[in-house]
Amino acid sequence: MxxxxxxxxxxxxxxxxxxxxxxxxxxxxxxxxxxxxxxxxxxxxxxxxxxxxxxxxxxxxxxxxxxxxxxxxxxxxxxxxxxxxxxxxxxxxxxxxxxxxxxxxxxxxxxxxxxxxxxxxxxxxxxxxxxxxxxxxxxxxxGGIRPADKDGILSAREREVLQLIAEGYTNKQIAGILTISVKTVQAHRLNLMQKLDLHDRGELIKYAIQKKIIEI
Incomplete structure (x- = not known):
């Protein structure tokens, strides 16, 4: 078998x-x-x-x-x-x-x-x-139709970066984990804040917790 x-x-x-x-x-x-x-x-x-x-x-x-x-x-x-x-x-x-x-x-x-x-x-x-x-x-x-969610405007890479930011990793550490440059990480962080209308790391972490991207 x-x-x-x-x-x-x-x-x-x-x-x-x-x-x-x-x-x-x-x-x-x-x-x-x-x-x-x-x-x-x-x-x-x-x-x-x-x-x-x-x-x-x-x-x-x-x-x-x-x-x-x-x-x-x-x-x-x-x-x-x-x-x-x-x-x-x-x-x-x-x-x-x-x-x-x-x-x-x-x-x-x-x-x-x-x-x-x-x-x-x-x-x-x-x-x-x-x-x-x-x-x-x-x-x-x-009825099968839900209101739009901001999560849908994030790319797969941006969602990965968001989770790692919320887990406390530095830009350099995130770059190493994802095998990308620190400048690219910084660009993703900026895009995240612009797309989600958030203004600092603390707000990104709060968003990740609210959306259950990470747990505390």
Whole structure:
């Protein structure tokens, strides 16, 4: 029997180890790699091309939403299942739009996660029951048409820079992480402030927290 190859991405080692042990008790599941941040998750997903990438939404360096966007753009055959403690409507909408095939809450029963991985592998969309209710309520509230969000005017690189700024990295450190020049980082920072009508680092950090780009 061919096993379902899984990439597990979560920045909490104890939780990651527990999920790995749970999954590897199943004869048809195999964890082929682990990542503790979003950038590593993208690199491993495209390098190994697992069948399913199980990704935490809140990770350092690159959050689960941006990691999903990059995985679906760079290695679209990899199917993404989001594992999160948040039942936030905005989170859910954005990750589904980014290409994730499922969204499961971390307090779900073990069997729910295992079945979700199998379903996503088969090409089926999967949501925790509580998430399904929120998605329906969100659709009924907006009728499928939502007000414009400033997030939509940011480029992928600007969103990456915003997260790293909010996580406390200096311009030089951000340049090293993204392999770009310090001047380019400064240009992205200026563009962020202009597009979002923000005026200093503190306001950028506050915006990132409000939009759940980072957690505190």
């Amino acid at each position: 061919k096993k379902i190859r899984i990439l597990l991405a979560d920045d909490h080692t104890i939780l990651r180890n527990g999920i790995r042990a749970l999954l590897e008790d199943e004869p048809d599941l195999e964890v082929v790699a682990e990542a503790e941040d979003g950038r590593a998750a993208v690199n491993l997903a495209c390098q190994l091309e697992p069948d399913v990438a199980v990704i935490d939404i809140a990770m350092p360096l690159l959050n689960g939403l941006e990691a999903t966007r990059q995985i679906k753009r760079q290695c679209p055959r990899v199917r993404v299942l989001i594992l999160s403690m948040h039942d936030n409507e905005e989170y859910i909408r954005q990750v589904l739009e980014a290409g994730a095939m499922g969204y499961i809450l971390k307090d779900a029963a073990a069997k729910e996660l295992i079945n979700a991985i199998r379903s996503v592998h088969q090409g089926e969309a999967v949501l925790s029951p509580a998430i399904t209710r929120l998605v329906i309520e969100d659709y009924l509230r907006w």
